[in-house]
Amino acid sequence: MKTANSKKKLHTNELAVSELILNLNSKLIEFFGKPRKISKSNPLDILIATILSQNTNDINSHKAFLSLKSEFPDYNSIINVSQKKLQNVIKVAGLAQKKCKTIKNFLTKLEKDKGELSLNFLKKYSNEDAIKFLTSFKGIGVKTASCVLLFGMNRNVCPVDTHVFRVINRVGIINHYDRDKTFFKLSEILPKKIAYEFHTNIIKLGRSICTSKNPSCNICPIFEFCSYQKKSKSKQQNVNSKKRNVDFMLLDNV
Ligand code: SF4
Structure with a gap:
């Protein structure tokens, strides 16, 4: 890359x-x-929104994101909330159980490893290292990580979803059958x-x-x-x- x-x-x-x-x-x-042009976004917001957007449409994922931000304005509160409560808040996005686990797991480890719930440190990383970091978490793939880079960090990468x-x-x-390899070649x-x-x-x-x-x-x-x-x-x-x-x-x- x-x-x-x-x-x-x-x-x-x-x-x-x-x-x-x-x-x-x-x-x-x-x-x-x-x-x-997109306004400046918070990379952590973009990550959470992208996780919520997996396998659903824009309207429902956006509703789920707004619902989550309204219920938990501070991401710290998600770490200790019950799985059931979080699932209920994001259920409109579908696959609530899986998405809930991914979000809770990510926030818990981020807090533990970095001492704060922020992805601003990634701004100092190369594209390659930022993707490597993000994809080291369960449930976060190359497409989700590349959305964080494009929408949250203004990097010149083109996430490869089904349409792209x-x-x-x-x-x-x-010409490649593998989406992730397509992304890296395109980059x-x-x-x-x-x-x-x-x-x-x-x-x-x-x-x-x-x-x-x-x-x-x-x-x-x-x-x-x-x-x-x-x-x-x-x-x-x-x-x-x-x-x-x-x-x-x-x-x-x-
Ligand atoms: S011309 Fe090519 S890019 Fe355009 S619609 Fe047909 S297949 Fe798709």
């Missing part, structure tokens, strides 16, 4: 892929607009300062146009760059309705 201090030089084909990403990014901004994974494989930016070639807008717009594309079944290639803004063998221009669809249907809450609401 490329870090802030990495001196690694990109190979010619990697440079071509970086150029491709820049072109895709421009086309996506033309189509969806430039995502509004599908789109970048179809387009041909990276090496991602041009500077585009991660937030690229990530956000790729998700919008994946949710509205490059869907898992029957992608609407005929209205796709990046059709000309896409290497997907099954891409098709056959169906006629209303492009404006697709644009309207992509408003969603990312972690910028946290």
Whole structure:
């Protein structure tokens, strides 16, 4: 993984892929607009919100986060609260038992190891070390850790969720069956300062146009760059309705 201090030089084909990403990014901004810049976020809030967002939709995960913050404005109080009580507070997000264990385990160990419930110390870490630290906790994977880096620390990394994974494989930016390896490969070639807008717009594309079944290639803004063998221009669809249907809450609401 490329870090802030990495001196690694990109190979010619990697440079071509970086150029491709820049072109895709421009086309996506033309189509969806430039995502509004996130306000400064607390990395620990982003971590908790991302854990709550696993396997559920934005609306329910956001409700669960608001419910948790309203019930426990101070994360210290979560450490000693009963499993049952916490589960009840976050139940709207689903998988409450598992998420409750992950959150309680993380906060308890963080408090014990660092003496305070804050992730601000990660700001001094390289991307690689921050991900290594976060993923050492049970229930926290590379995608969750990379969300903390992007949304909570403004790092130039693109978390690979199901939509990002599908789109970048179809387009041909990276061809890998493993999501985590896809993330690390993408991190090496991602041009500077585009991660937030690229990530956000790729998700919008994946949710509205490059869907898992029957992608609407005929209205796709990046059709000309896409290497997907099954891409098709056959169906006629209303492009404006697709644009309207992509408003969603990312972690910028946290
Ligand atoms: S052309 Fe089709 S397959 Fe390629 S990115 Fe667009 S919607 Fe997805």
